[in-house]
Amino acid sequence: MDEMRLGRTGMMVSKLGFGGIPIMRVPEDEAVAVVQKCLDLGITFLDTANAYTTSEASIGKAVKGKREKLVVATKSASRSREGLERHLSMSLDRLGLDYIDLYQFHRVDDFKSLEIVLDRKGPMAVLEEAKRTRVIRHIGVTSHQIDVAEEAVKSDCFETLMFPFNFITCEAADRLLPLCRKHDVGFIAMKPLAGGALENVIIAFKYLFQFADVLPIPGIEKPHEIEQIVKVLQGSRDMTDAERTEMQRLKDELGSRFCRRCDYCQPCTQEIPISTVMVITSVIRRMPPELVFTGIFADAVEKAANCTECGDCEERCPYRLPIREMLREQVQFFQVAKQKYDRSMGT
Ligand code: SF4
Ligand code: SF4
Incomplete structure (x- = not known):
């Protein structure tokens, strides 16, 4: 499988990663089997989170004996030193690993959260110490809010940014990718299928694969899902005229009913999230x-x-x-x- 450099982490990863949300829904043997299938197909980047219940443990079982060739990423939404310490130790334990390649601050969606995670005396101190002692190798951040994500990249405190990116939620193409390139921050695309709203896998991934430095991490539950995407990666990635027309049609149809989770609609007087x-x-x-x-x-x-x-x-x-x-x-x-x-x- 093609590889790409993940920004200033310098790590080379497969051009397609694995997102660990959907394996929470299936029994452990199926979850382990689907991760193993992804590894067999050449995927070397696996993403999970402390919040994804059984996902870390299933990934841990699947990577046993192959760890050296893989990049394992996880994340914590804790905003306290104690909480982050606890989550990091829990992640190491569940994954059965003695180090994690990429540890990310999860869901940094507002400026207050960004301020907390950037505070050198806050949870960042835990990750910096863990990096110094090689318990983690790199520090990243995930966000759904483009203004916050921009500031996170500009801070130069993170080596990767994970942000929603697909042909409907495509604001990252103009606003985040150039900035990530300038700061040499690796870009990980969450929600490549817009959280399940995009059913045309070929068009969705042909769109994303045109960006050489974007790492899409589709959530995979069944082996055929990853096989289909790998086929797109290995075939001609150029969109045909018919596919372009269909992409535009889908943009017109779904775009007017699709929430980008930017939160510009807030504040709601009733505090409705x-x-x-x-x-x-x-x-x-x-x-x-x-x-x-x-x-x-x-x-x-x-x-x-x-x-x-x-x-x-x-x-x-x-x-x-x-x-x-x-x-x-x-x-x-x-x-x-x-x-x-x-x-x-x-x-
Ligand atoms: S509904 Fe709110 S969060 Fe969704 S796209 Fe509109 S402003 Fe953004
Ligand atoms: S109360 Fe309802 S309509 Fe008014 S801002 Fe909140 S969500 Fe929107």
Whole structure:
């Protein structure tokens, strides 16, 4: 498989990586088998997170004996020194590794979080010490908010940036990629299929593979999914005229109903985490039900019930999304899925 250099980490990684969210949904033997399939196909970059329940342990089992050739990345959303220390030690334990190649600050989506992670006396101190002692090799950051991501890159404190990038959420192409190149920060593309909204794998990956220094990390649950993407990588990556036309059609169709999670619609007077509610359909498809129907997603749906329909958020959304209508749809989808889940659990 083709390789690329991951920014100033200097690490060479396969041109396609593995995203560790969907393996949470399957039994461990299937999860391990799908990771092994990816390794057999030549993938050398594996991404997971402390928050992805069983994902780290499954990846750990799959990489046993092959670790030297691989780049293993994980992340923590903790914003305290103690929390980060605990997560790092937990990640090492679950992965069964004595070092992690790339450790990332997870979901740095607002300036307050960025300030906390940049504070040399805060959680950054834990990662810098871990880097000094070679427990981790590189420090990265993940974000969904482009203004925050820009500042993170400019700080020169991170060696990689993970950000959503696909032909619909394509703002990174103009605003982040040139900046990452200037600062030699490796760019990792999360959500290459827009969280499941893009079903045309060929077009989605032909779009991304045109960027030589972008590392897409699709979330993979089944072996055929990765086989399909590898085929795109190994075939002609040029888009045909018909594919270009179809890409434009999809952009027109989905673009007006697709939340980029930029949070420009905030603040909501009812404190509704709009962008979290907007991804409910996608997370229900990708995450284990026990994570979706409790915690932040369930809380977000509960808050969405307080929407006064004032419409202020729609004025602020740069994509002019019909937020009120979309929130109602997402809440309804959540409720139907939850009822089904409760019935299956006999509750
Ligand atoms: S319409 Fe609803 S979600 Fe939007 S700002 Fe008003 S209360 Fe918040
Ligand atoms: S609703 Fe609009 S402004 Fe709010 S996060 Fe989504 S795309 Fe951004």
